[in-house]
Amino acid sequence: MSPFLSSDKQSALQHVKDYKPHIEGRQLRILLHGPSGAGKSSFINSLQSVLQGRMSTLALAANISHDSFTKEYTTYKIEKENPNTFYPFVFSDTMGLSEYKGVLVDDVKLALNGHVKDDYRFNPEHKLSEGDQYYNTEVNPNDKVHVLVCVIPANTAGQIKGEVIRRVLEIRDVARELGIPQIAVITKIDQACPEIREDLKNVYRSVYLKEKMEQFSVDVGIPMNCIFPVKNYSEEITFNDDIDSLILSMLSLIIDFGEEYMNHKFSQPEVPVTKALTDLELVPGCYTVAAHCS
Template sequence: MAPIASDLTKDQRKQLCDFLGNVELTLLYKASVHGYQASAFHQRCDRQGPTLLVAYNRLGYIFGGYTSVDYAQSGREITDEEAFLFSIRGRVPLRIQVNTYNARLDDAGGPNFAQRLYFFHKNQPVVYYSKSVIALLDQPFNTLKLYGNDTELTECEVYKVNQTLQVSFKEKPWRNILWTSKRREELMDLIRNHKPLMPSVSRVRILMIGPVGAGKSSFFNSINSVFMGHVTSKAMSGSAGTSLTTQFNPKAPFQPDEQKASRPASLQEKIHCVVYVIDATKISLMSDQLEEKLSSVRSKVNSVAIPQMVLMTKVDETCPHVQNDLENIYASSYIKMKVQEVSSRLGVPVSCVLPVKNYSQELELELKCDILLLNAIQQMLRFANDYFDDIDTI
């Protein structure tokens, strides 16, 4: 039997893959072939892992949604941090993040998002939505932009999303790094003996900013582990729904110390370097809302001339060759592409984006992991010295 043809053009498929990163799409279900019955959809799409639904209507809109959680007809409300809606009609693709804790209802009906937006409803080729869906999305829901308010479908497809393992390597590493025990000891000595460029400053102050689960606390734990000589967990870390980093709470207004508020902050009390922490596995899924927040922060930091850099965490989870051997990190063209993507989306130079791997499930230290972590600290200290140097020349 000949394989079922996809309605997506090559360019449309590329646009969708740009949302999802390094993936391959395999067609599981096509409504014009298998029918618009919910039972037919579930027969072909249940327990297939991450899936991408693509719907088409008479106005030429191509829209749908992604979920990283299996369809299973469990009857449960699904939590999915990666779920989103999209529309790729026109030059500028639209992406709408779905509320993490109400991503969809895993029922026996047709595929749905935010529990109120159904793609084909009651076995009919129509999109159904309830206005209450607005409260279940992380940004305003505009049906006109999503599908032109044309609720009649001409086709509906569901694709299995597979992470591709075809990651190429450069003949020459795009960054040079020494992976030796001697280099690790050199870096540790440099960091232990570091003295800020300004005599009036006893220690460097670094502010780390990033979404929940990106790896801020894990980075702190990892650095502490390197200098302790064994894996530690001094700062709480994990994947809870709220941040476990208590030093900086993005939901609470900043309350300055009353004594300090009456006078200008000293150089010792100021921030000397800002570090954004970004999960490499979620760069392509970064919401417009998060990107705008980071852009706003970056603009304010730029206004006070504080150096900025990015830590790109979980690199081993995004590239299988790096997972096998961290030494491949600067030979991987895929990691380089991710560094360039972070650079473009956050507006920082490529040279200011450093991929790292935090300690998470390991019981013992690893040389190459230590060297990446220590290199990151060295860069932060260098950036802080750049800040002091600029002040000294004013």
């Protein structure tokens, strides 16, 4: 089914609006990471714009790619139509990854486990330490990450190599150990391919974009069916159904993956570490099963 049919857009929008975690009091936390200049902040603004029906610039963004514009760990809530009511999911934004500076992998690991407080200013030289005022020692389930999203720019995807890929892989390994579902979002697709820039409906017909997605899948191991192309609202001042459809279909899947993970995670009884290790020793070949797209 084409992702650009208006009925699909309305169905996805309704799915997002109707979403309510099965476990009362839970909040779905989605963590964004990726190279500097990938469009993480613009992605958050685009999501908020589509859901609120008006252009948003809540997350500060810039049209530069050589350095990360985001410096602090920030969590964004999206307000619903009724004032002072919010969607039961939040997006946490991080400083971009880069070859020589940028967010430290150790800080992203801490964020995955809920140890990073909002407004923590990332330091490329030193990781957040226990005892710091921004280190969260009393972690509750809503502080932890339930979906990890790697944001990659299509126009420079082929240039993301070496240290950045190594850091992405290291972050993926930690998320996998925690069972956190992972997806990738490919942004700036219109800048990467003139065919798409001319008509966004060509996104799934573009051989060039498919090759970029396949190469990234090989580089970091994220399956192709967990890599989603989107176009952020960056220069537009009016809404576009094609842009909305890509964003909403991707957000619907993020919600589904996160909800399944939360239901599984919080339905399991807490087992003391010593007992868990003993049990594993008694079960030859025991292994854990990874969640979606891990």
